[in-house]
Amino acid sequence: MFKHFIIISSTFVLLLANEPISPIPQTVKYNQAKALLGKRLFYDTLLSKDNTVACVVCHNLSSGGADARKVSQGVYGRLGNIQSPTVYNARYNFKQFWNGRANNLKEQAKEALENPNEHDMNPQLIEQRLNASTSYKKLFYKVYHTKKITFNETIDAISEFEKALITPNAKFDKYLRGESSLNHQEKDGYILFKQYGCITCHNGINIGGNSFQKMGTFFPYKTKASYPDRAEILKNKKYHNVFKVPTLRNIALTSPYFHDGSSKTLLQAVKKMAYYNLGIDIPDDDAQKIVAFLKTLTGEKPKIVEAP
């Protein structure tokens, strides 16, 4: 009996060797002038063909940086095929988009601008529109010292703004730094989060966003969504239903959940994950505790968003 206990505890000692989550830094370095210009572009519908869509429409910075709708709506009311992931802390994702087809923020922004169901623009049209605006010309001249605005500078400014979009000082980050403590439920939730193995995929600074994993390891996940998974990107059936692990930061603010937006509440989402990726019906009590933990991951909005 004692021997077995040792086995289990030795296993746990091994398992708990590293703290797998690290807090968001208080500040990050970025070019203030570029970021402010990027912010203006981020909010400007000029960057969509019919002047109805801005980046911020689907990445709502006043809530979680994501879209409350199941799928986003682009120009001319065209619907997308994916639930917009949050732009907050996106700089910490190792790839962008649910299926990771963009290597960085710039590639993501370019694709979103050129996607016919999103902004439906092209570089020439963007340059044409921006160069027609005297106020943009002035701003770009100030930042880039060029008389003619280029598409690359536009993307550069937007990505610089996105680099500034971090949400530090979440309750959990403060806990990790020893500045504050979690209540019983939250703390139990964190332990369960680790014990159920959620941590094996949701780890690192973004509590996710650093690997591709399969949705539905125990039971095949079925969805109506037509969004291409990693299998289509890599042309390999082995990666069916493999997506980028989403960040859990500010997760309480980014309902609905999953790439198909199939869960409206966190509780549902936790239960769904337990079913598909652990093969269990998670006890309600445990799920509630995990949700309580997840709610401690909401951070402060960056100052650049609040600034006029």
Add this chain to the structure above:
Amino acid sequence: MFFKKPAIVLILFGLLTFGSLSYFYFAQRYFMSNQREFLIHINNLNNYKSNLTTQVLKNSLYAYNSQDKLASDYDGVQNELQQLQNSKILNTQSYTSIKESINSVLQPQINKFLIKIQNFLLLNSAVKNSIVFLSSFIYNASYIQKKEPKLYIQSIKILDAFEETRKIQDLDYLDKIDYLLQSNSKNKKTKRFIKTFNLHTSYLIKKLPPFIQVTQNILANNVDNTLHKIKKEFNKTTLHDFAFFNRFAFVVVVVLFLYLLLALYLFMQYKKANKSLQYSLSHDTLTGVYDRSSLMKDTAENGAVIMLINIDAFKEINDVYGNNFGNRVLIKLTERLKEYFNDFSVPKVYRVGGDEFATLFINKSAKEVMKIGKILEESIKDENFQIDNIHINLSVSIAISSVAPLLENADLALKVVKKDMNRRIIEYKEELSVKKEWKKNIEVVNMVKSALKEDRIVPYFQGIVNLQNMKIEKYESLVRLILPSGEVLSPYAFLDVVSKTHYYYDITKVMIQKSIEVAKVHPQQRFSINFSMKDIINENIINTLFKLFDADRETAKRIDIELLETEMVAVEDKRISEFIQKVHSYGSKILIDDFGTGYSNFAYLSDLDVDILKIDASIIKEITSDPKKLHITRSIHNFTLGMNMQNVAEFVETKETALLLKEIGIEYAQGYLFCKPQATPQLENSVTL
């Protein structure tokens, strides 16, 4: 010609050298930076790749592990591969094979490697997830622990086997174990425990073999080997390139060396040309000996004894035989001088003027040089110079000086010896008045200059008395210079010196103007002005005179011109007769001054329309004591009577003389007996004997 073309060659060669140097510098720099770029990326790639491998191991070991580092290393490998493929150096011909192995070997291997990582991440998460879940699942199953201890222990053993298999990566651990729990218990909790447990162990039994395989695959990849090979090949190729740069550097050094050689050669050529230029600047072109400027330099450098040798009457040789011949005489004499001075180890002969040579003696006294000069002078005089069958004898005048300034002093001495036909050689001495005289001349000229400027040149008037009625009928206007002190200078003190300068004419002009002015206020008398032959042939003077005559013809009638008999032969008859004619046209008269001292050619005078002959003082002074002079006076008077002229006797100082002159019948007399020259004509115009 010389200065233009080599300069172009030098510039072109310089440009070539500079071009190849800068090409070498930039090519070498470009190559180095490209080489460095490639090495940096391949090393980075290597580092990221091994970090990634480490992260894989770490992740496979620890259940709770952040994958952030793994993700960033994964990105790093991808980025560095891309950067490596974009390395500029790979576009070079010699790196084609390396580019080829990167693109066709390394890239696929890395892509495969990265896919393996992706697979690993999937499998690792799945395996870890289940093991972590099972650990806590068993730990939390307190009911089973109490009610089914055998089952509970069995579950721990199975989990332990899976965990060991995962850690040790040995599938043999799984062979010995039945991974599924079995129980006949009807208890719901037990059933659910077994179901969930078996679900995960069945999952693990499926996932662990590929997990172990992929992990081992990752560790045993061939990327490292390929990277190593590429690096080796790259280093080999760059060594080859470095060898090229070495050879190129050698060429550049050779080019640079050649350039410097060329520059040196051209510099020497230039110096040579410069030397010949300097030669022509310091040497006389005709005779090839040094010139005056060289002499000046040499005398300034070392005080010595100078010898100046001047050819006598060289102008005549030129005039008679022509300049060409004269030049050949000079050349011949130069050779002779060089030969002669060579014996006294005098290295340099200078030609300091058209017909003047010089030498410098450094270690000889003036006395010795005088001896050398005497021998030279005599030997030249005795020598027969033969040029084109023409035999010619030369004589030279020699002046030596040991007193600085050498050349100037010797020059002055030479002037003295030239004037003296009895001496042909002279040594300059301080007491030689030449220099003082020369100095005085300058002082005199300056004195006249300022006198003219300050209106201190004035006429003095000496009355000429009619011996018949003893009345002053004429005045001779005589030039005087008043010094600022008030002292009055007679023309002997300045006129001779100044006669070689243009101030002379200024004096004449002043005399003409002032005399006429005075004549205007003395309407009863005539006034005579002294003219030299120089004045007559000077247009300016003539014009001034006749302009004034034209301005006041009444006065002009009473103005006479005195000419010197001694000077008249030097000037063309025509010009004199024209002048006399013109003077007569105004009613003026012509007087011949100092008659009886020169040739006193009656025939000559008879051709000229002269009115009055003034008999010279040298005759008049002695008529009372010397019967010959008395006779001359009578003869002159007879001649003048016959020529319808009159006489003025000069220098009459005694009553006796005056009476004798009156007796002969001489019309006029002038002298201290009657009046001295005065600033203004005297008011009392009667005199008594």
